[in-house]
Structure formats: structure tokens, C-alpha cells
Amino acid sequence: xxxxxxxxxxxxxxxxxxxxxxxxxxxxxxxxxxxxxxxxxxxxxxxxxxxxxxxxxxxxxxxxxxxxxxxxxxxxxxxxxxxxxxxxxxxxxxxxxxxxxxxxxxxxxxxxxxxxxxxxxxxxxxxxxxxxxxxxxxxxxxxxxxxxxxx
Amino acid sequence: xxxxxxxxxxxxxxxxxxxxxxxxxxxxxxxxxxxxxxxxxxxxxxxxxxxxxxxxxxxxxxxxxxxxxxxxxxxxxxxxxxxxxxxxxxxxxxxxxxxxxxxxxxxxxxxxxxxxxxxxxxxxxxxxxxxxxxxxxxxxxxxxxxxxxxxxxxxxxxxxxxxxxxxxxxxxxxxxxxxxxxxxxxxxxxxxxxxxxxxxxxxxxxxxxxxxxxxxxxxxxxxxxxxxxxxxxxxxxxxxxxxxxxxxxxxxxxxxxxxxxxxxxxxxxxxxxxxxxxxxxxxxxxxxxxxxxxxxxxxxxxxxxxxxxxxxxxxxxxxxxxxxxxxxxxxxxxxxxxxxxxxxxxxxxxxxxxxxxxxxxxxxxxxxxxxxxxxxxxxxxxxxxxxxxxxxxxxxxxxxxxxxxxxxxxxxxxxxxx
Numbered sequence: 001x002x003x004x005x006x007x008x009x010x011x012x013x014x015x016x017x018x019x020x021x022x023x024x025x026x027x028x029x030x031x032x033x034x035x036x037x038x039x040x041x042x043x044x045x046x047x048x049x050x051x052x053x054x055x056x057x058x059x060x061x062x063x064x065x066x067x068x069x070x071x072x073x074x075x076x077x078x079x080x081x082x083x084x085x086x087x088x089x090x091x092x093x094x095x096x097x098x099x100x101x102x103x104x105x106x107x108x109x110x111x112x113x114x115x116x117x118x119x120x121x122x123x124x125x126x127x128x129x130x131x132x133x134x135x136x137x138x139x140x141x142x143x144x145x146x147x148x149x150x151x
Numbered sequence: 152x153x154x155x156x157x158x159x160x161x162x163x164x165x166x167x168x169x170x171x172x173x174x175x176x177x178x179x180x181x182x183x184x185x186x187x188x189x190x191x192x193x194x195x196x197x198x199x200x201x202x203x204x205x206x207x208x209x210x211x212x213x214x215x216x217x218x219x220x221x222x223x224x225x226x227x228x229x230x231x232x233x234x235x236x237x238x239x240x241x242x243x244x245x246x247x248x249x250x251x252x253x254x255x256x257x258x259x260x261x262x263x264x265x266x267x268x269x270x271x272x273x274x275x276x277x278x279x280x281x282x283x284x285x286x287x288x289x290x291x292x293x294x295x296x297x298x299x300x301x302x303x304x305x306x307x308x309x310x311x312x313x314x315x316x317x318x319x320x321x322x323x324x325x326x327x328x329x330x331x332x333x334x335x336x337x338x339x340x341x342x343x344x345x346x347x348x349x350x351x352x353x354x355x356x357x358x359x360x361x362x363x364x365x366x367x368x369x370x371x372x373x374x375x376x377x378x379x380x381x382x383x384x385x386x387x388x389x390x391x392x393x394x395x396x397x398x399x400x401x402x403x404x405x406x407x408x409x410x411x412x413x414x415x416x417x418x419x420x421x422x423x424x425x426x427x428x429x430x431x432x433x434x435x436x437x438x439x440x441x442x443x444x445x446x447x448x449x450x451x452x453x454x455x456x457x458x459x460x461x462x463x464x465x466x467x468x469x470x471x472x473x474x475x476x477x478x479x480x481x482x483x484x485x486x487x488x489x490x491x492x493x494x495x496x497x498x499x500x501x502x503x504x505x506x507x508x509x510x511x512x513x514x515x516x517x518x519x520x521x522x523x524x525x526x527x528x529x530x531x532x533x534x535x536x537x538x539x540x541x542x543x544x545x546x547x548x549x550x551x552x553x554x555x556x557x558x559x560x561x562x563x564x565x566x567x568x569x
Binding site for chain 2: 004005008009014038039040041042043063064065066067123125126129
């Protein structure tokens with residue numbers, strides 16, 4: 001199998017896709033945003049519980065491709081306990097990683113497990129899949145939108 | 152690997168596909184080191200050299216703006232453009248060249264009818280009838296005019312195979328129905344609709360019918376007089392011609408009664424600040440400088456398609472459809488979406504362990520170009536309760552090898568996801 005494909009669908013991504021973490025509706029969320037990619041039908045809701053400027057809890061539900069679902073799952077795992085500023089900073093770095101602005105070597109240090117999404121760099125058509133949950137989370141943090149669309 | 156015993160024998164007078172493939176230079180390329188298996192002709196067909204050269208030859212030696220130019224070059228260009236209209240008339244057997252309106256594509260053709268005929272004929276409480284398998288381009292223009300006029304959009308339902316329910320259709324035809332607008336062939340499901348019956352039932356009540364023929368012309372011959380449809384819309388780029396040009400056929404009496412679509416040059420006879428007198432057909436509907444080279448390309452595409460026997464094209468595509476259907480159904484977890492008895496060369500499918508978007512990415516790395524998504528037919532996806540499908544579609548240049556490449560690439564999907 002091609003290396004690029006193996007880099008894209010790494011085992012950890014497949015694991016999160018099959019068994020997504022924090023995959024639930026959150027009844028006491030302080031913010032929630034629907035993310036939708038009308039082109040491929042990816043559709044998620046991201047829930048945040050933010051108290052004292054800290055993301056106390058984060059969860060999601062919805063359907064979509066392996067990349068978007070694994071991205072949402074790993075994002076929720078990465079965000080718990082982060083401050084708003086830290087969450088926004090992770091979003092920026094993740095964005096830079098999948099769009100190829102951040103070197104893979106550098107990413108491992110700054111993004112930890114999320115660095116597995118470096119494989120997306122080779123598949124520009126899939127950047128939107130990886131970034132959709134993050135955009136939704138970002139909007140939920142800012143509290144300015146209830147529906148986010150990437151197209 | 153699919154079982155070669157399933158390959159149906161070629162029929163006498165079959166297409167020489169190897170020779171056809173040489174007409175399409177793009178097919179000789181490889182992507183990511185793999186032979187290209189182009190299986191997305193329902194989205195857009197590739198272009199034969201004959202079309203490419205007609206367009207470049209036109210720009211090289213015959214190009215100028217058309218109509219009204221007093222110099223030879225403009226006359227040459229005008230002749231080439233009007234020759235395209237003559238060829239199109241003949242191609243779909245319209246009665247009169249003036250019934251051939253050049254537009255940007257099927258979408259613009261439907262919008263034109265909705266905004267002119269629709270605006271004139273549809274009133275409060277009236278109804279427009281479409282079907283459950285329409286492309287967005289044959290839904291939204293009607294929704295817009297219905298909303299504007301306070302009219303109702305009624306939808307012919309379909310069964311689980313993706314076939315329209317004609318009994319239900321008949322019930323939707325009432326005194327308030329102003330037009331029926333139906334896909335000839337569904338882009339998402341491949342269903343060939345019984346348009347002759349659909350037209351006859353509507354005409355019994357005096358209701359005109361528009362057919363969206365975007366998917367048809369590359370596959371089936373169309374005779375608008377024999378069908379007796381009132382409007383027929385199609386795009387050049389789905390029948391081996393260029394993008395940016397398409398055709399609206401309309402019966403002359405209807406077109407003459409309709410108000411213009413857009414205002415501008417070419418669609419007028421005289422203009423003063425007090426009053427404008429509109430031009431005759433077809434120019435009344437062709438405001439502004441048209442896609443002249445597109446017309447030339449369309450004419451070349453018609454010539455190209457006409458150089459083959461239609462029966463041979465149909466037999467070739469049906470053979471591929473049968474072969475691919477059998478091969479795909481052997482893949483565990485794969486389900487076809489759209490299993491109408493009368494189908495064109497389109498296969499939509501879902502696999503229970505992989506999302507269509509992931510499937511398309513993996514297929515791409517194996518050189519297989521398919522489409523994944525809602526195919527601009529979200530209501531169809533909702534009807535079959537799937538977020539999206541993967542769609543393989545065939546043209547005259549496709550081979551059993553292309554299908555095998557698809558099937559083998561789907562094994563990679565299985566390796567990764569199952």
C-alpha cells in the first residue's frame with residue numbers, strides 16, 4: 001500500500017474512528033455548535049463546558065468520514081482542562097499542521113498525539129474534513145455562531 | 152480480483168474502445184503512478200481530440216465576435232456558431248433551428264424556463280411537479296419561483312429501487328399544475344425515467360413538460376418531436392463537449408409567448424430609452440456575447456458522438472454496467488443505491504464499514520476517479536437514508552479493466568477499514 005495512504009489512515013486515527021472518545025451529547029454544555037460540510041455530508045455537534053476560562057468538558061456527536069470523526073475525537077481528548085487561550089493556540093497549530101505550514105518534526109513537540117494528522121498534508125481535498133470539528137469548537141468558544149460550514 | 156467469467160462477450164458491431172481511448176489524450180496519463188480509471192463521466196465527460204482541436208482551430212483561425220460584424224472574420228465566426236445550432240437541431244430532431252437556445256448549461260436552461268415561462272404562468276395556489284430524484288438544478292429554480300408566486304412544489308415519490316411511482320404522479324396532475332419538470336436520467340441513481348408516459352399523462356391535462364437531459368445525450372438518442380416534450384435541457388460537457396455551453400430546446404409556440412430572460416445586446420431589435428423591441432427567436436433568449444467557441448466545441452462533440460452507432464454505445468455501456476454491478480455485489484458490506492430495472496451507466500453504492508469520502512480518497516491513490524458525496528441530489532440521499540454515496544459512472548471510453556481497477560481498489564478500502 002502507498003505510504004501516503006498509510007500516513008493518512010494511521011492506526012490511531014482508525015482507532016478513534018471506530019471508537020470515538022467523548023462521543024455523547026452534553027446536557028450541561030455552556031456552548032454548542034453544529035459543524036457541517038455540505039459537500040460530503042460530514043455533520044457534527046461540538047459541546048463545550050467552559051468555566052472560569054477553562055474547558056472543563058468537551059464532547060461531540062454526529063456522522064462523517066474517518067478523518068473528521070477521528071479529528072473530533074482526538075480534539076476532545078486534547079482540549080479537556082485547557083484554557084481558552086491554550087485551546088485557540090492548539091487550533092491554530094493544528095490548522096498549520098494539516099495545511100502544511102507546520103513541519104511534521106515541529107508538530108510532534110507542539111501538538112503531541114494530534115501530530116498524526118500530518119498525513120492530511122498530502123491530501124489537500126481532505127483538509128476540510130480534519131479541520132471541521134476544530135472550526136466548530138473555535139466558534140463555540142467565541143460564542144458567535146451556532147452553525148459552521150466548511151465547503 | 153473479479154471473476155473474468157462474468158465478462159459478457161462483446162456483441163457484433165461493438166465499439167472499438169481501444170481506438171476510442173486514443174481519441175482522449177487525458178486517459179493516457181497516470182496519477183500517483185497509477186493508470187487512470189476515469190469513472191466520473193456523469194459529473195463530466197472527458198474531451199476527444201476532435202473537440203479540443205475544433206476549439207483551438209476556431210480560436211487560431213476563425214475567431215471574432217459574431218452577428219453584425221461586417222468583416223469576413225466575423226462572418227466566419229457567425230457561420231461556425233450558427234452551424235452549431237443547425238447541428239444541435241438535427242441532433243435532437245427539433246423542428247426548427249429557432250427552437251435551439253444556447254445557454255451556459257442545463258442549470259441555466261432550467262432557470263430560464265422557471266424565470267420566464269414560470270413567472271408568466273405560475274400564480275398563487277398553482278403547483279409545479281418535480282420528482283424525488285431531481286438534481287438540485289431542477290429543484291431550486293422551481294422552489295424560487297414557487298416561493299415568489301405563492302405556489303406549491305409537488306414531488307413524485309419513488310420506490311426503494313429508485314423508480315418513480317407513476318400512480319402517485321397521476322394524482323399530482325391537477326387543474327392547478329402548471330408544469331412538470333423531470334430528469335430524463337437520474338444522475339445519482341442512474342434510473343432512466345419513463346418519460347414518454349410522464350409526458351403523455353401530463354399532456355392529457357394540457358400540462359407542459361420539461362425534461363432535464365443532462366445525463367442523457369451521451370448515452371441515449373433523443374428525439375424531442377417523438378417524445379413530444381415541451382422543453383428539453385442539456386449540457387455539452389456531459390456529452391464530450393466543452394463546459395460553459397448547453398442547450399434549451401423549447402417548442403416554438405411556447406418560446407415565442409415567453410418574455411425574455413436577460414436583457415442586453417443581441418436580444419434586442421431596437422432600443423430607445425422609452426421602449427425596447429425584443430429580437431426574434433432564438434436571440435431573444437441569448438443576451439450578450441455567447442460562448443462562441445463553446446458552440447464550435449459542441450458541434451464537434453455532436454459530430455464525434457454521431458460517428459458511432461447509438462446501439463453500439465448503449466450495448467457497450469450496458470455491458471459495463473452489468474459487469475460492474477455483478478463484481479461490486481460480490482464485495483461484502485457493499486450495497487447499491489439505485490437498482491431500477493431501466494438504468495444508465497451509473498452505479499451509486501455505500502459500504503457499511505467506510506465513508507464515501509474515505510473510499511474516494513483511497514480509490515484516488517489507486518488511480519480510480521469516482522465521485523463521493525450527495526451528487527447535488529440531497530433529497531435522494533435523504534430518501535435512501537445515507538449521508539452520501541460513492542458513484543462510478545461510465546462513458547464510451549471505459550473498459551472492463553477500469554471496472555477491475557475499481558474493484559481491486561475497493562479491496563484496499565477493505566484492508567484499511569474492515
